[in-house]
Amino acid sequence: MxxxxxxxxxxxxxxxxxxxxxxxxxxxxxxxxxxxxxxxxxxxxxxxxxxxxxxxxxxxxxxxxxxxxxxxxxxxxxxxxxxxxxxxxxxxxxxxxxxxxxxxxxxxxxxxxxxxxxxxxxxxxxxxxxxxxxxxxxxxxxxxxxxxxxxxxxxxxxxxxxxxxxxxxxxxxxxxxxxxxxxxxxxxxxxxxxxxxxxxxxxxxxxxxxxxxxxxxxxxxxxxxxxxxxxxxxxxxxxxxxxxxxxxxxxxxxxxxxxxxxxxxxxxxxxxxxxxxxxxxxxxxxxxxxxxxxxxxxxxxxxxxxxxxxxxxxxxxxxxxxxxxxxxxxxxxxxxxxxxxxxxxxxxxxxxPVPPASPAPAEPLTGRYSSPMADYEVKPADGALEVTYIPKGISREVEDEPITMRYVPLDAPGGVFIGVEKDEGIYPLIRFLRDGRYLYNSRAIPRTG
Missing domain, CATH: 3.40.710.10 (DD-peptidase/beta-lactamase superfamily)
Structure with a gap:
């Protein structure tokens, strides 16, 4: 070749x-x-x-x-x-x-x-x-x-x-x-x-x-x-x-x-x-x-x-x-x-990106974000965020049970958050837009309530 x-x-x-x-x-x-x-x-x-x-x-x-x-x-x-x-x-x-x-x-x-x-x-x-x-x-x-x-x-x-x-x-x-x-x-x-x-x-x-x-x-x-x-x-x-x-x-x-x-x-x-x-x-x-x-x-x-x-x-x-x-x-x-x-x-x-060795404390966000394929429950957990992914619709064919993952700030508070465990070999990333109105992971997922 x-x-x-x-x-x-x-x-x-x-x-x-x-x-x-x-x-x-x-x-x-x-x-x-x-x-x-x-x-x-x-x-x-x-x-x-x-x-x-x-x-x-x-x-x-x-x-x-x-x-x-x-x-x-x-x-x-x-x-x-x-x-x-x-x-x-x-x-x-x-x-x-x-x-x-x-x-x-x-x-x-x-x-x-x-x-x-x-x-x-x-x-x-x-x-x-x-x-x-x-x-x-x-x-x-x-x-x-x-x-x-x-x-x-x-x-x-x-x-x-x-x-x-x-x-x-x-x-x-x-x-x-x-x-x-x-x-x-x-x-x-x-x-x-x-x-x-x-x-x-x-x-x-x-x-x-x-x-x-x-x-x-x-x-x-x-x-x-x-x-x-x-x-x-x-x-x-x-x-x-x-x-x-x-x-x-x-x-x-x-x-x-x-x-x-x-x-x-x-x-x-x-x-x-x-x-x-x-x-x-x-x-x-x-x-x-x-x-x-x-x-x-x-x-x-x-x-x-x-x-x-x-x-x-x-x-x-x-x-x-x-x-x-x-x-x-x-x-x-x-x-x-x-x-x-x-x-x-x-x-x-x-x-x-990889999780920082000593992440800054996360802003204590709490909320539920909803899309047709999944809901995301966010709550503070010991200086980090705990995000629970709840599959809906066709997503349940791949993951039939909720998955909870811990996220820490990648840089300054209010910026990007990174999962501390890998998913399919990479660390997942999320961020929050418009003062927490949206959870963003390529989709802008609105906060409910």
Whole structure:
């Protein structure tokens, strides 16, 4: 392997160290492609993971949905600053004023301000996403004014997928296949379980016991947000190279108008500070990072027991895709990504924060914060905070009992709090926004009462 000859050894060692059943990695740099895989796609079957194995890509799907929207914008069929209802009249949330005001741009940037984790199973029919949009009208709370606050929003991307399907006169899946997947020349990608079984497909493994997650695919209602697609790592590299080529696929077809990738990289909102390694902002469908002073964009994805990481370094002609199916997947992704970006782009990624040896006393916060997927009970405990995570809805399929974790201040009181124990190999971070009105962990979760 001319590019990254150490890649196989890196992932072999990292998978063993972090207890990850299977890993697949692809790296594109300077016109070359490096691929490697290790372990198995399913501990129950023992089937070997290979570079062409397909893993669930989770929310990396949102960049594919964004591509559909940016194509429509390039054709003059969508104005990003118009209300969503101009194109999707049935869109709405509980707040009637927000229903009229939320724009396409705000959905792309996760600033619509409404509940984002509505995973209602609306069936497997072609109307699944449309029925989820209908469900939102009576169930999506407005937790902040449109445009005021970043809060990661799966439901907003379901609405974007339904919008794209409406304007293309198709389902989201068929629109994506016709307008993105096929023109790109992608071969190892599945949008349905019946497509995935044609490949060497990864299953998610959950918990310390690495039990195979019994539901291989999440509800189709959230497909445009990432509940169903799976792909080989090399296909995510192919996708990234299209952006680096200013919207042109490898064999010539133009996927996006010239200048679209530059527009997508413009910050739409600055995120709450969660440490040097975290994204500092959000563009149009893209996470924005500053790594060693160099702009990096990408997206992360997760489904039960599976993780995906996709990064593009525009100034260094590098695309990285890393996929895992259980164990301490986030810790492995950190380790492999750091090594790859150092070797290909000359970048040093900041380390994740660790709990301070002598943390400052925490402000004695008390409260309950509620989202569709979980409630969080916060109370003071001996100079720290005790946060109890109480799963709800689909989260109960992964964790069926409350989990309590101790958090200490990472820096000054009122800033970031860090868990004193690792979760999937990394220390979790939270912070409180607007004088404690929101608990923030990429979602702005409102305080109740």
């Amino acid at each position: 001319a590019l990254l000859p150490e890649l196989q050894a890196w992932i072999d060692e990292a998978a063993e160290r972090h207890g990850v059943p299977g890993v697949a990695v692809a790296v594109g740099a300077a016109g070359e492609l490096a691929e490697a895989a290790t372990g198995v796609v399913n501990l129950s079957t023992g089937v070997e993971a290979t570079p062409d194995s397909v893993f669930q890509i989770g929310s990396v799907t949102k960049v594919w949905t964004t591509t559909l929207i940016m194509q429509l914008a390039g054709e003059g069929l969508v104005d990003l600053d118009e209300p969503v209802r101009r194109y999707l009249p049935e869109f709405g949330v509980l707040d009637p004023d927000a229903s009229e005001a939320v724009t396409v741009r705000q959905l792309l940037a996760h600033t619509g301000g409404f509940d984002g984790d509505l995973f209602e199973d609306t069936g497997r029919g072609d109307d699944a996403a449309g029925r989820l949009v209908e469900f939102m009208r009576a169930n999506a709370r407005q937790v902040s004014p449109p445009g005021a606050l970043f809060s990661y929003c799966n439901s907003g991307y379901v609405a974007l997928g339904a919008l794209a399907a409406r304007l293309r006169g198709a389902t989201w899946e068929s629109a994506l296949r016709r307008h993105v997947i096929e023109p790109l020349g992608v071969t190892h990608m599945a949008l349905y379980a019946e497509e995935a079984v044609l490949f060497r497909v990864a299953a998610g493994h959950i918990g310390d016991a690495k039990k195979v997650y019994p539901r291989w695919q999440l509800p189709r209602s959230n497909a445009p947000a990432g509940s169903t697609p799976s792909a080989a790592a090399r296909e995510l590299v192919r996708f990234g190279r299209m952006f680096l080529a200013d919207g042109v696929a490898g064999d010539g077809p133009r996927i996006l108008p010239s200048g679209t990738f530059a527009a997508m990289r413009e910050a739409q909102i600055t995120l709450p500070d969660m440490g040097a390694r975290a994204a500092y902002g959000w563009g149009l469908g893209l996470m924005l990072f500053d790594v060693d002073g160099v702009p990096v964009v990408g997206h992360d994805g997760s489904t039960p027991g599976q993780r995906a990481c996709w990064r593009v370094v525009p100034g260094r002609d590098v695309v990285v895709a890393i996929m895992t199916n259980g164990g301490d997947g986030p810790a492995l992704i950190d380790e492999v990504l750091d090594a790859v970006l150092a070797a290909t782009a000359g970048l040093k990624v900041p380390a994740r």
